[in-house]
Amino acid sequence: MADSILIQEDLVKLSAKVRPGETHSKKWIVIHETGNTSSTAGALNHAKFIKRLAEENQKYLSWHYTVDDTNIIRHIPDREIAWHAGDGRKSDGGNMSGIGIEICVNKNSNFQIAVKNATKLVASLMKKFNIDLSHIKQHHFFNGKNCPFTIRKYNFWDRFLSMCNAEFQLLR
Ligand SMILES: [Zn+2]
Numbered sequence: 467m468a469d470s471i472l473i474q475e476d477l478v479k480l481s482a483k484v485r486p487g488e489t490h491s492k493k494w495i496v497i498h499e500t501g502n503t504s505s506t507a508g509a510l511n512h513a514k515f516i517k518r519l520a521e522e523n524q525k526y527l528s529w530h531y532t533v534d535d536t537n538i539i540r541h542i543p544d545r546e547i548a549w550h551a552g553d554g555r556k557s558d559g560g561n562m563s564g565i566g567i568e569i570c571v572n573k574n575s576n577f578q579i580a581v582k583n584a585t586k587l588v589a590s591l592m593k594k595f596n597i598d599l600s601h602i603k604q605h606h607f608f609n610g611k612n613c614p615f616t617i618r619k620y621n622f623w624d625r626f627l628s629m630c631n632a633e634f635q636l637l638r
Contacts, residue, residue, distance in 0.1 A: 471586045473531075475540045476513045481520035484528045489545045492595045494564035495588055496551050497626070498529065498605045499571050499614035507572040509537040516541045529566035531587060535579035538587050544594070552609035560608035565591055571616060581617070585626065589633035599631055 480487045500507060512532040519527055529550040530542045542548050544565050551560025560566070569584045571577060588602060604623065605613035617623055 471538060471583075471590055473538050473540050473587070476517075477543065478517050478520040478528070478541050481523045483523050483526045484516070484520040484549075485542050486547065488547050490547050490562050492544065492563055492565055492597065493558055493601055494560055495591055495597055495602045496560045496564040496566045496605055496608065497584070497588075497602065497614050497617070498550060498566060498568045499616055500532070500568050501571065501613070501615060503571055503573055505572055505574045508570050508575050509534040509539045512568065512570070513539045513541060529568050531566070532568045532570060533580055533584045533587060534570035534572070534575040535577075535583065536575070538583055544591065551605060552611055560603070560605070564603070564608075565595075569614060569617075577616065581622075581626065582629070585629040585633050588630045589637055592630070592634050593637050599627055599634075602627060602630055 478485050509532040516528060526549040528542055528548040530544060530548055532539050547562050548566050549561055550566035551564055553559040553561055555562060567584055569580050605611050617626055
């Protein structure tokens with residue numbers, strides 16, 4: 467069956483500190499916001515940014531998807547590990563066992579639609595990996611960072627989860 471949402475795959479190259487290529491079972495979906503409000507900081511430019519990170523291979527920083535109001539881009543295969551949750555190599559932690567999704571907050575992207583797109587992506591991953599709603603987590607859950615900032619600030623998290631659940635129900 468085809469994905470119910472259109473995901474663009476634009477993978478970064480294997481790179482020890484960005485995409486080590488190590489696979490791990492997946493237990494969590496980890497929600498982030500980019501925190502970058504500059505107008506150009508949409509999903510396409512994040513794809514360029516993470517590819518540059520992989521070229522430079524200087525820091526442990528990566529995530530699986532970036533979502534804005536028009537694009538859902540996969541940078542790293544779902545089953546591989548990535549460095550987004552700030553919990554190192556903790557067993558069953560966010561980096562090792564999570565799929566990291568960055569939601570763009572740039573001015574040129576409609577945040578409401580970006581969030582909606584993210585919930586569709588979450589639903590498709592819930593189905594693909596048999597992950598239930600209790601394993602959809604904020605970045606904050608893993609290391610206390612105030613992320614996803616806007617969703618936390620406006621107490622939108624419960625609503626976000628019910629949107630994910632509704633999208634998931636529609637997939638059946
Ligand atoms: Zn985060």
